[in-house]
Amino acid sequence: MTVDYQGLRDTFEAAGQGHIFAFFEQLTAAEQEEFLSQLAQIDVEEATKTAKKALEKHGQPEEACAFEPIPEDVIVDVENNRNRDAWFAMGMDLIRKNQVAVILMAGGQGTRLGSPDPKGCYNIGLPSGKSLFQLQAERIRRLQTLAATDGQDAVIPWYIMTSGPTDKPTRDFFTKNNYFGLNPENIIFFQQGVMPCFTHDAKFMLEGKGKLAVAPDGNGGIYGALHKEGVIKSLKERGIRYSHCYCVDNCLARVADPAFIGYCASRNTDCGIKVVPKSHPEEPVGVVARRNGKYGVVEYSEISAELAHMRQENGQLAFGAANIVNHFFSTEFLERVPSFAHELQYHVANKKIPHIDTTTGEFVKPTKPNGIKLERFVFDVFGHSNAFSVLQVSRDDEFSPLKNAPGAGVDCPETSRAAILDQSRRFIQKAGGHFKDDTIEIEVSPLLSYAGENLEAVSGNTIQRSGILTNLEDIALAL
Missing domain, CATH: 3.90.550.10 (Spore Coat Polysaccharide Biosynthesis Protein SpsA; Chain A)
Structure with a gap:
């Protein structure tokens, strides 16, 4: 093995973590090597000390904060x-x-x-x-x-x-x-x-x-x-x-x-x-x-x-x-x-x-x-x-964060989708464009506009159909 098994085990034993070797002898040679390789990446003494300190602090009453x-x-x-x-x-x-x-x-x-x-x-x-x-x-x-x-x-x-x-x-x-x-x-x-x-x-x-x-x-x-x-x-x-x-x-x-x-x-x-x-x-x-x-x-x-x-x-x-x-x-x-x-x-x-x-x-x-x-x-x-x-x-x-499953009603795929489409609508309107009605959905690609710029072509015009605006030609097609 490329890792010093006994030395590593002694280190873990000294830190009170020797129990993790309970099934070591049951592992195949390849599994043993992989396990030791994982353990070699851990500073067992520091990790144990960190956990004890965090648990001790966690169990104490919250300190008074201003x-x-x-x-x-x-x-x-x-x-x-x-x-x-x-x-x-x-x-x-x-x-x-x-x-x-x-x-x-x-x-x-x-x-x-x-x-x-x-x-x-x-x-x-x-x-x-x-x-x-x-x-x-x-x-x-x-x-x-x-x-x-x-x-x-x-x-x-x-x-x-x-x-x-x-x-x-x-x-x-x-x-x-x-x-x-x-x-x-x-x-x-x-x-x-x-x-x-x-x-x-x-x-x-x-x-x-x-x-x-x-x-x-x-x-x-x-x-x-x-x-x-x-x-x-x-x-x-x-x-x-x-x-x-x-x-x-x-x-x-x-x-x-x-x-x-x-x-x-x-x-x-x-x-x-x-x-x-x-x-x-x-x-x-x-x-x-x-x-x-x-x-x-x-x-x-x-x-x-x-x-x-x-x-x-x-x-x-x-x-x-x-x-x-x-x-x-x-x-x-x-x-x-x-x-x-x-x-x-x-x-x-x-x-x-x-x-x-x-x-x-x-x-x-x-x-x-x-x-x-x-x-x-x-x-x-x-x-x-x-x-x-x-x-x-x-x-x-x-x-508009995405955290919850579809249908959750908050911070979910539906709210993320709406946030992008609502923003696209505001971009168009701020550039002087209009929409035929509220059913029109326009998605302004970031490749066309980062934050509402580059949309002068919609000024004074009405968006007639839903679509994706990726370039200036797309704008002409949507009018």
Whole structure:
């Protein structure tokens, strides 16, 4: 074997995790080698210490926290802001200079949607049949074209974080679809890390007699993965100064949004976030705020009813900046995360974890939570920012998450589909176009318009028939 079996076993025994070798002698030679290879990737002492610390903290009463709204000088609303065009121009200039990258968190599976595929592969039912991945790829293509100089498109590298279960299917999906017209050299896949699953007394769990039960380490695992998988090195080699990082399930995500990039860059921001206004005080979303003087996301369950209803002088909710998992990072900030990573806590999630009983060897499929998964959140780093900025944007134009199965009525394929078609209608109307009646459905392709531009041809005209507008010729056919 290529792995020192006895040395590895002694290390696990010393950390109190020797029970995972209970069935080692029952495995074939190939299974033993595969098992040892998996175990060799685990820092058993550190993982055990982390689990015990997280469980100890999880079992204690919540520490008293002082919550404060975001200061007015940190947050601006982009709608009708007199600086919006200047921010957009600055962002486009940075894109034109090939200094902007996109980092996509796409490790989620479509299990809740009833799909066996990664969530990004999901077809939300648009007339075009486009998947979430395709919509986002085409927004990148449109921006690259808009930023072209001397006939040469700009380059926005796309770093796509997958997880163990989604990595191969995601790569295969991109290959099958010819990378949606993007240059494969500028699409870089990398995997987020995993953490062992634990019992409630911090013992490792077995998925099989020769396989440790593990789970993705949360979207906050992105920071370790960026370093471990060579993404930081790649960003620096490409001369990338800023990155836009977002979650795959938002069909309206303005990928590499020039206005967001320009706004943050103009303020020398190292860590920034987009938010949308809460729809009502009781909306169950996390909000960006300060906790004991440090920026972070406060979950709705942590805020009292009094704070949830508190309003500012302008009438807006004091704690109304809803988190939509949409971030800006300077490369310098991402590079220094390891210097404070040890201060980032792991959050405990109680889960039903199928496992092998190490006493009986029987496979157990629990009916109630029997173990924990540890994860970090992408917003855990906010408190370490030296220059934090928040941009408030329109929910209708920038946020429609896909989380629930068809027919759920909220955050589901039907609402995602409607969000895209409603936005397309607004694009047409803002450009001066009209619709024959409310039954007309138009889908404006991102290849034609990123955010409503390039639609002058509809001005003063009436759209007579439903269809997909991919180019200017399509507009003529729809009139």
